[in-house]
Amino acid sequence: MYHDFYAYYQIENEQSIDQLINGSGKYNDILDTYQKILLLSTAYSKGKGVIDYAKSGNRRNRAGLIAILHSQKKYDQYIHGKLNEIKSLGIDSSIDITLLPKGSWILEFQLELEKPFLSKDDIPFYIIENPVKKDVVFGVPYTPATTWKGNLRWAMMKEFLEKKKDDPEEFAETRFRHTLLFGTEKGWEGTPKGWSEYLDRMCPDAKRIYRKKLTEMFEKNNDKPEDIHVEGMLHFYPTFWDRIDLMVINPHDRKTKTGKNPIYFEIVPEGAKGMFRLLYVPYYWLGDDDEKLKKKVWEDLSQVIAGVKAMMLKYGFSAKKTIGFGKARNNFNTGRVEIKGFLSTREFSNFEGLESIWGVEDEYS
Known part of the structure; x- marks a missing residue:
């Protein structure tokens, strides 16, 4: 058929x-x-x-x-119709933390692109070689939850771990807390690969300390550290974008100065909007009393806010982010943060407003 x-x-x-x-x-x-x-x-x-x-x-x-x-702009019209379907199905809706444990929090805001967003779809056959990633059911351009997770983990590594690479104790503690937030590192094996190998090489003297923290936390002192696998306390959601466009790069022949073989990229253009949502459930801190729980939740939240800000405004979250793609404007139409048991719903319209709610130190102004 x-x-x-x-x-x-x-x-x-x-x-x-x-x-x-x-x-x-x-x-x-x-x-x-x-x-x-x-x-x-x-x-x-x-x-x-x-x-x-x-x-x-x-x-x-x-x-x-x-x-x-x-x-x-026919596809923009198509997207708007599909976004209405997505919302009617409750797929892209606000998150209710009422039934979650104390200390759980939700951070969500409508972001607007300052620079175009690029990604690569895995569709096997397409008229151009660089289609933007789309939801397989609705055909709407989107940023998957896994992309947000990877980019935020990378941004927090740049902002927090790199600065502590000369202090093994601090490096190991921060790496450990990031593992609790994001889950087991990629390449976490007997012979580390990928992300785990990269962090081991960044601060070799912290390797043993980090592994000891894992075995002590999960009471598996008789097991090998690489046998410990954990789920992160952060839960990510996809962002559905409301616009799409086509970007053409036309390389020129050095001798004739004429264009040859234009390269086409589908993009989510500057000015496109979508909802960013991040949920945190503190299941590794649930045995603590309220004072300790609040302290640890706040420590996690403050680092995550700083990481999200750096990802959105400084580093980007797109393919080709190193040359400026995939950055957001520091201006949100709607934004809210809520911490069950500690902070009622608060609204904000930019990162400065978000930081002022709990007095997060602003390192990027």
Whole structure:
């Protein structure tokens, strides 16, 4: 059935691309904008001219993907409709911490992009090589929870661990607290790899101290440290974006100075908005009395706030973030933080407002 659909509606020439975009001819019953984009990929069975037209049209006529994403903004209209469906299903809704343990907190705000967001979708066949990641059910561009987790862990490593690499005791303690927040490190094996190996090399003298903290915390002194695997206290949620666009990079020949083989990137553009949500459940501190619980919850929250701020404003959270992509504006339409048992719901409109709620030290002003 899947094959028959693409075979019947296969792109034949430039005229069929125009009909697909306009919803005429044999394509008059294709109403779903995302399906139209997927059908553009069938142009690859034709010549280069048809493929190029399916991407951006020609000098006389903007057609194909660039018409849907940029010129006519049809996909933005599609996204808005799908976002309403997502909200009606309760998928992208505010989080209620009423039934969670004391000390649990929620941090959420609507962020707006200052720089475009890039990511790579894993769809096997597409009209361009660099589609932005989209939800497989709704076709809405989004940042997965795993991407937020990885970027925040990296930002907090830069802000807190790197600064303590000459102090093994402090380094090991901070690394341990980050493990409780994010969970077991990637590459945590008998012979460390990846992230674990990187942190071991950053401060070699802290390796033994860190492993001792793990075995003592989880009362597994007879086990090897690498056998200890923990779940993080932070829980991340996807961010669904409300806009999409197409960016074209046109490399120039050094001799002729003319453009050749333009490279197309789907992006979430500057000004796009989406909700960032982060939930914390302090299950490693639940045996403490209220005073100790509050102290540890506050320590975790203050570091996370500083890390989120650094990720959003300083480092970015996108592919190609090292050259400036994927940064947010320090201005939120809606933001709230709530700590069960310790802080009622408070609203904020920027990071300074968030920090002032509990007096978090601002290191980035």
